[in-house]
Amino acid sequence: MKKLSAAVLAVVMLALAPALAQAQDDPLAAWRPAFDPSGAKYTYILSNVSHPGIEGIGVGYRIRDKVWERSNGQLYVDFRPLAQLGGERDVLQKLRLGAVQGMLCSSVAAANLADQLGVVNLPYVVDTFDKLDKFRATPALWEPFRDSALRQGVMVTDITGYGPYGWATTTPVKTLADAGKVNFRIAEAPVNTDIYRAWGFKFTVMPWPDVPQALQTGVINGLDHTPIVCNLTKKFDIAKHFTQVNYAQGLFVHLMNKRWFDGLPPELQKVLIETIEEESAASRVATRRQQEEQIEAAKANGVTFYPLADEDREQLIKQAEPVLAKWGERIGADYLQTVRDTLGD
Numbered sequence: 001m002k003k004l005s006a007a008v009l010a011v012v013m014l015a016l017a018p019a020l021a022q023a024q025d026d027p028l029a030a031w032r033p034a035f036d037p038s039g040a041k042y043t044y045i046l047s048n049v050s051h052p053g054i055e056g057i058g059v060g061y062r063i064r065d066k067v068w069e070r071s072n073g074q075l076y077v078d079f080r081p082l083a084q085l086g087g088e089r090d091v092l093q094k095l096r097l098g099a100v101q102g103m104l105c106s107s108v109a110a111a112n113l114a115d116q117l118g119v120v121n122l123p124y125v126v127d128t129f130d131k132l133d134k135f136r137a138t139p140a141l142w143e144p145f146r147d148s149a150l151r152q153g154v155m156v157t158d159i160t161g162y163g164p165y166g167w168a169t170t171t172p173v174k175t176l177a178d179a180g181k182v183n184f185r186i187a188e189a190p191v192n193t194d195i196y197r198a199w200g201f202k203f204t205v206m207p208w209p210d211v212p213q214a215l216q217t218g219v220i221n222g223l224d225h226t227p228i229v230c231n232l233t234k235k236f237d238i239a240k241h242f243t244q245v246n247y248a249q250g251l252f253v254h255l256m257n258k259r260w261f262d263g264l265p266p267e268l269q270k271v272l273i274e275t276i277e278e279e280s281a282a283s284r285v286a287t288r289r290q291q292e293e294q295i296e297a298a299k300a301n302g303v304t305f306y307p308l309a310d311e312d313r314e315q316l317i318k319q320a321e322p323v324l325a326k327w328g329e330r331i332g333a334d335y336l337q338t339v340r341d342t343l344g345d
Helices: 001-025 055-070 089-096 115-121 129-137 137-146 189-197 206-218 227-232 258-262 266-300 310-331 331-341
Strands: 042-045 075-080 102-106 153-163 166-169 181-188 203-206 222-225 241-244 249-257 304-307
Touching: 042 055, 055 075, 055 102, 055 153, 055 249, 055 266, 075 153, 075 227, 075 266, 089 102, 089 249, 102 203, 102 241, 115 137, 115 249, 115 266, 115 310, 115 331, 129 153, 129 249, 129 266, 129 331, 137 153, 137 331, 153 227, 153 258, 153 266, 181 206, 189 203, 189 310, 227 266, 249 258, 266 304, 310 331
Parallel strands: 042 075, 042 102, 181 203, 181 222, 241 304
Antiparallel strands: 102 249, 153 249, 166 222, 166 241
16 A cells, blocks of 8 residues: 555656646746636736846736735736846837836836936935835826826836945945946936946946846946845845945836726726725835845845945036936926925935
8 A cells, every 4th residue: 555655646746747847947936826817807917027026026916916806806917027028128119009008117217218207217316215205295296207108108107116226346346436447237228328427437238137147257347226136136146245326216117008098997997006006105115124134135145335435425416417407408407406306415
């Protein structure tokens, strides 16, 4: 009997082996839905390029589950992180056409859709968690941002975050003189290009999926990003130093194709928007906590953090003023001034 049981177990395990191996190899296995979405009347495909372990991205799954419950299985949010649908520029085009209905788009890439979306990327404007909360809660600041992409047929429904930007580098950067020796990877966004030109640093514009190999091969030796992203996506395995420049908050802008949204029944529109707003607000709170957790985890793994000296911060602010003037013309000088006056220094 024991031999027979062992034989049966061996057969069962052999039969399950492919499925078990697939689950082990699937980085998203832990996020599979606990329901069968095949009966949904409507599907909302929501794209993102990074990992759902980041609070500002994992919100996509929490939106999925709550919308399913609140809509009684009528609306399925098919969340696709890890660049399953392509890079951000490609997905932005698909979003305009309606081939993709939604996108958690990095704010740096979102500025390619509408200039006003670039206001949150300008240096030392929306640069702290408190300023971000105030920006979202103030109608005079939020509503022009929210409505800026409507001409492209795209709605801005809300924002989530991934922490303040700094420099992850393979060698220590304690001063601006040190930074002058680094080749920084920056995002494919015109506002970032303008910032780094104004600062006088060497930089390479590079799609996010190309970064790991570029760091490993030394094509770049610095990365303009946040501690949360650098730690969770293993960039700190190579770049063991981080300078806390804290010049902007990293954001994901939740974009939605308006024509698709307008085709939803009113009750499902309400469910979707209310859920996005609730979960996005909760995610922004969680991001503050995740920022501290990921910094401590990185330090425990040998990453050294350097605060930027006050005089260096003031120098970066001074050098960036022409960028703010240029972008003020593009997004509206009055609007930018309102943002700066309301949020303060």
